[in-house]
Amino acid sequence: MREFKRLTPYREALKLLLDDLSEIKETEEVPLEGALGRVLAEDVVSPIDSPPFDRSAVDGYALRAEDTFSAREYSPVELRVVDEIVAGEESKAKVEPGTAVKLMTGSKMPEGANAVLMQEMAEREGNVIRVLRPVAPGQNVAFAGEDVKKGKVILRKGQVLRPQDLALLKSIGFKTVKVKRRLRVGIIITGSELIEEFDEEALKSGKILESNSIMLKGLVRQYFGEPVFYGVVPDDENAVRRAIERAKAENDLVLVTGGSAFGDRDFAHRFANLLFHGTTIKPGRPIGYGERVFIMSGYPVAVFAQFHLYVKHALAKLVGARNYEVRVKATLTDRIPSQLGRHEFVKVWYENGRARPIRKKGSGIISSLVESNGYVEIPEDSEGHLEGEEVWVTLY
Amino acid sequence: MREFKRLTPYREALKLLLDDLSEIKETEEVPLEGALGRVLAEDVVSPIDSPPFDRSAVDGYALRAEDTFSAREYSPVELRVVDEIVAGEESKAKVEPGTAVKLMTGSKMPEGANAVLMQEMAEREGNVIRVLRPVAPGQNVAFAGEDVKKGKVILRKGQVLRPQDLALLKSIGFKTVKVKRRLRVGIIITGSELIEEFDEEALKSGKILESNSIMLKGLVRQYFGEPVFYGVVPDDENAVRRAIERAKAENDLVLVTGGSAFGDRDFAHRFANLLFHGTTIKPGRPIGYGERVFIMSGYPVAVFAQFHLYVKHALAKLVGARNYEVRVKATLTDRIPSQLGRHEFVKVWYENGRARPIRKKGSGIISSLVESNGYVEIPEDSEGHLEGEEVWVTLY
Numbered sequence: 001m002r003e004f005k006r007l008t009p010y011r012e013a014l015k016l017l018l019d020d021l022s023e024i025k026e027t028e029e030v031p032l033e034g035a036l037g038r039v040l041a042e043d044v045v046s047p048i049d050s051p052p053f054d055r056s057a058v059d060g061y062a063l064r065a066e067d068t069f070s071a072r073e074y075s076p077v078e079l080r081v082v083d084e085i086v087a088g089e090e091s092k093a094k095v096e097p098g099t100a101v102k103l104m105t106g107s108k109m110p111e112g113a114n115a116v117l118m119q120e121m122a123e124r125e126g127n128v129i130r131v132l133r134p135v136a137p138g139q140n141v142a143f144a145g146e147d148v149k150k151g152k153v154i155l156r157k158g159q160v161l162r163p164q165d166l167a168l169l170k171s172i173g174f175k176t177v178k179v180k181r182r183l184r185v186g187i188i189i190t191g192s193e194l195i196e197e198f199d200e201e202a203l204k205s206g207k208i209l210e211s212n213s214i215m216l217k218g219l220v221r222q223y224f225g226e227p228v229f230y231g232v233v234p235d236d237e238n239a240v241r242r243a244i245e246r247a248k249a250e251n252d253l254v255l256v257t258g259g260s261a262f263g264d265r266d267f268a269h270r271f272a273n274l275l276f277h278g279t280t281i282k283p284g285r286p287i288g289y290g291e292r293v294f295i296m297s298g299y300p301v302a303v304f305a306q307f308h309l310y311v312k313h314a315l316a317k318l319v320g321a322r323n324y325e326v327r328v329k330a331t332l333t334d335r336i337p338s339q340l341g342r343h344e345f346v347k348v349w350y351e352n353g354r355a356r357p358i359r360k361k362g363s364g365i366i367s368s369l370v371e372s373n374g375y376v377e378i379p380e381d382s383e384g385h386l387e388g389e390e391v392w393v394t395l396y
Numbered sequence: 397m398r399e400f401k402r403l404t405p406y407r408e409a410l411k412l413l414l415d416d417l418s419e420i421k422e423t424e425e426v427p428l429e430g431a432l433g434r435v436l437a438e439d440v441v442s443p444i445d446s447p448p449f450d451r452s453a454v455d456g457y458a459l460r461a462e463d464t465f466s467a468r469e470y471s472p473v474e475l476r477v478v479d480e481i482v483a484g485e486e487s488k489a490k491v492e493p494g495t496a497v498k499l500m501t502g503s504k505m506p507e508g509a510n511a512v513l514m515q516e517m518a519e520r521e522g523n524v525i526r527v528l529r530p531v532a533p534g535q536n537v538a539f540a541g542e543d544v545k546k547g548k549v550i551l552r553k554g555q556v557l558r559p560q561d562l563a564l565l566k567s568i569g570f571k572t573v574k575v576k577r578r579l580r581v582g583i584i585i586t587g588s589e590l591i592e593e594f595d596e597e598a599l600k601s602g603k604i605l606e607s608n609s610i611m612l613k614g615l616v617r618q619y620f621g622e623p624v625f626y627g628v629v630p631d632d633e634n635a636v637r638r639a640i641e642r643a644k645a646e647n648d649l650v651l652v653t654g655g656s657a658f659g660d661r662d663f664a665h666r667f668a669n670l671l672f673h674g675t676t677i678k679p680g681r682p683i684g685y686g687e688r689v690f691i692m693s694g695y696p697v698a699v700f701a702q703f704h705l706y707v708k709h710a711l712a713k714l715v716g717a718r719n720y721e722v723r724v725k726a727t728l729t730d731r732i733p734s735q736l737g738r739h740e741f742v743k744v745w746y747e748n749g750r751a752r753p754i755r756k757k758g759s760g761i762i763s764s765l766v767e768s769n770g771y772v773e774i775p776e777d778s779e780g781h782l783e784g785e786e787v788w789v790t791l792y
Contacts, residue, residue: 003516036614052599057695057760059659087588087631087661090602104661105694106589106604119659120399147761154763162792163614164765167607167696171762173594192483193502198569203448206486208502211563218432218559235483263455263515265483265500298501299453300563323769326791328724329749353725353788364453365543366567367550369560373719392749395722396558 003262004278004286009380010309010343013279017289017310020275023320024252026181032166038179039224039321040165044155046172049145054109057142061100061122061129062091062113065137076123076130083110100129109141116140148172158322180319183225186247187216190258190268191298192234211366212257212303219307223315223324225253235265244271248293252318255311258298260286269295280380281309282342300366305345308375308396326395328374330355331388336376338384347372350393372396399658400674400682405776406705406739409675413685413706416671419716420648422577428562434575435620435717436561440551442568445541450505453538457496457518457525458487458509461533472519472526479506496525505537512536544568554718576715579621582643583612586654586664587694588630607762608653608699615703620715621649631661640667644689648714651707654694656682665691676776677705678738696762701741704771704792722791724770726751727784732772734780743768746789768792 008016027041056062063079071077079100083093087104095101095112102119103110115135123130148154148168155165161179169177194210195202203209210232217227228251233243240259247254259268260277269277269288272295277288284302287310288295294314296306316324330348333356338344348355349372357376360368374395378384385391404412423437452458459475467473475496479489483500491497491508498515499506511531519526544550544564551561557575565573590606591598599605606628613623624647629639636655643650655664656673665673665684668691673684680698683706684691690710692702712720726744729752734740744751745768753772756764770789774780781787 032610033613036617051604051760055602057758059661088590088598088601088603104589105587107602120657142758142760146758147763155766163611163618164696164700164762166614167611168762168766170610171605171607171696173605175594191501193500194484198571202484205484206451206502206504207484208447209567209569211567214428214566215559215563217429218562221432222559261516265455300560300567304560326722326724327748328722329726352723362453362538362542364447364538366560366564367543370551370564 008276008279013276016275029176039319040159041178046148049150050148056107056116058118058140060119061117063100065115068131068135071131073132081127158320184251185220185225186251186254188230188243188256189232224319254293257296260295280343330393335387336384338378344378346376350374404672404675409672412671425572435715436555437574439549442544445546446544452503452512454514454536456515457513459496461511464527464531467527469528477523554716580647581616581621582647582650584626584639584652585628619711650689653692656691676739726789731783732780734774740774742772746770
């Protein structure tokens with residue numbers, strides 16, 4: 001009877017894994033438009049003040065706020081318009097007491113003015129405007145550097161770029177941005193019982209349609225990688241060895257499913273020097289890792305848990321990503337019992353602050369993954385949670 | 397002095413908008429591998445039981461559980477192995493009392509057997525195995541239909557497809573899946589002060605580098621659409637009219653920034669029959685909508701709020717998507733004051749159950765979007781929240 005001599009505690013295995021990996025160095029300069037979802041390779045320092053000078057935030061009249069302090073609806077203040085410019089131009093006029101300059105959104109504030117009256121708020125007749133209410137100093141003025149100051153770090157290395165990040169980069173003059181290259185992740189599916197394409201006859205005789213590859217490809221794409229699929233490899237020691245060797249040479253990380261336990265055909269773990277093999281996680285206990293190769297389970301639910309508990313963090317470390325997980329607080333609608341000594345991955349359906357545990361058991365039950373949208377981790381020293389308790393849910 | 401005659405309350409405007417739109421009919425049949433993130437166009441009913449028959453969930457020995465009930469480490473039960481099959485094959489043997497059949501993961505359970513002993517748990521000598529502990533009936537057996545039952549709805553229309561959904565579809569024989577086509581969303585940026593490319597001289601003289609287009613393109617991509625960009629259009633009534641007419645003809649939805657208020661050059665709103673114009677949201681009040689055209693602000697922060705409060709929901713309705721938002725409960729680290737009569741969009745930084753309001757004011761302050769990852773909505777009848785209160789955060 002062969003078994004794992006020792007199950008490495010979850011956190012210990014995770015540390016061994018992350019200590020073994022270092023961030024890739026290679027970066028790419030990509031156009032802003034292609035950078036959505038990519039990982040920023042370095043801190044970004046603003047080369048300019050933004051706005052570059054005090055400017056009007058609206059279309060309207062630049063004026064001296066002091067001139068308007070006495071304005072009331074029943075006793076308006078009148079100001080003479082001494083210059084008018086169109087959008088994107090600059091007025092050379094100086095705003096003296098009793099005068100105003102008509103300008104547009106983005107116009108440089110003319111000398112002497114310290115506030116802007118919105119055009120819609122002014123009553124105009126000829127070259128005179130009537131101001132009905134006081135305007136506060138600074139009103140409708142965007143001050144130099146109020147969005148971003150020159151020399152300030154505006155985005156940190158490791159940021160997964162979002163639409164608003166790209167907008168900020170564009171607004172301070174960037175056309176491209178330096179991001180980490182996408183990770184290459186090899187995927188090898190082992191098992192002589194597996195077929196890749198639907199075949200009714202084969203299925204009747206005991207073959208199984210494998211579904212780990214499409215799941216792992218999708219997960220890898222969600223976490224900074226491009227999957228490279230090496231196909232389904234039969235339980236032949238040489239074939240598995242060759243596939244792993246080739247995938248190691250061609251990728252940043254390799255995921256092998258099947259062959260992680262100690263059956264007759266579980267030999268995938270022989271082809272990498274494993275830092276750990278067998279951990280306290282459930283499901284997914286017989287995971288092994290070494291030399292940038294993960295030896296994973298063959299069962300989809302176990303593979304999914306192994307991905308989230310280990311592989312996801314490895315990918316984030318390789319690419320230097322921050323904030324790649326969303327953790328939310330939720331109230332349990334039902335209790336979660338857990339076995340001491342296991343780090344359990346419990347699937348839940350999270351919605352509006354409540355988490356409902358998905359009770360279906362069995363590592364082959366893919367529908368339990370479909371019916372869930374997150375997981376609760378229960379560490380080795382806990383016996384679980386009661387109904388109504390608050391827990392942390394990591395969303396997927 | 398021109399102003400909005402009436403601000404439509406947020407919920408009322410949202411209802412007018414959603415009632416005006418109907419789900420698109422067009423679908424596409426796409427290979428599973430290209431379906432990640434796409435929206436399922438119809439309920440999926442499983443055409444088969446999965447697994448299709450009772451099968452072994454492990455490599456091991458099929459046996460009669462009853463035979464093992466007396467097994468103890470100090471007094472093992474011996475069973476005779478009457479057949480051995482390799483992965484993906486089927487045994488024709490019948491398991492009689494005192495016998496076992498060696499089989500592999502996925503093998504059909506042989507007649508007479510009701511449980512499987514994991515291979516690693518058996519001590520074998522010749523054609524005899526010694527069982528050291530009782531095996532429970534059903535242990536390591538995957539029963540027919542236990543993952544998915546034939547005829548059952550396994551995925552609902554409107555599901556945004558995830559890696560595990562694709563795995564389930566593949567496991568029951570799907571090669572393709574019917575999804576909604578991507579939405580086409582036209583983007584028009586208006587404003588004579590705007591330039592598309594960095595140009596130091598132009599910027600010094602008061603031009604502004606526009607950043608709404610790249611932000612909207614990214615947001616549209618995140619919410620089921622393909623952006624179609626019509627460029628920056630100067631403040632010329634005919635040019636704006638032509639751009640809007642063309643974009644309306646070519647897209648499911650059109651987003652126009654600038655020209656939503658009532659200044660001299662705010663005429664974009666004239667080219668669509670608006671169902672509402674001016675709502676209680678802050679920032680972003682002067683939004684208008686009609687005939688599948690949004691007339692939005694020119695200021696990035698207002699545009700961003702308008703997108704999340706209105707456009708996102710419109711896109712989800714058009715494509716029939718469910719669960720396109722993540723809402724989490726969070727404790728405020730600081731108070732949020734709010735003005736009665738406004739539906740406020742308050743940016744926050746959410747992390748580990750706590751939400752910190754981002755205080756930077758000003759619709760031009762893109763950095764406030766960059767420093768936040770979600771928002772709190774404060775409806776018209778609320779004066780805000782105190783420090784330490786629990787609020788709902790919608791993540792972005």
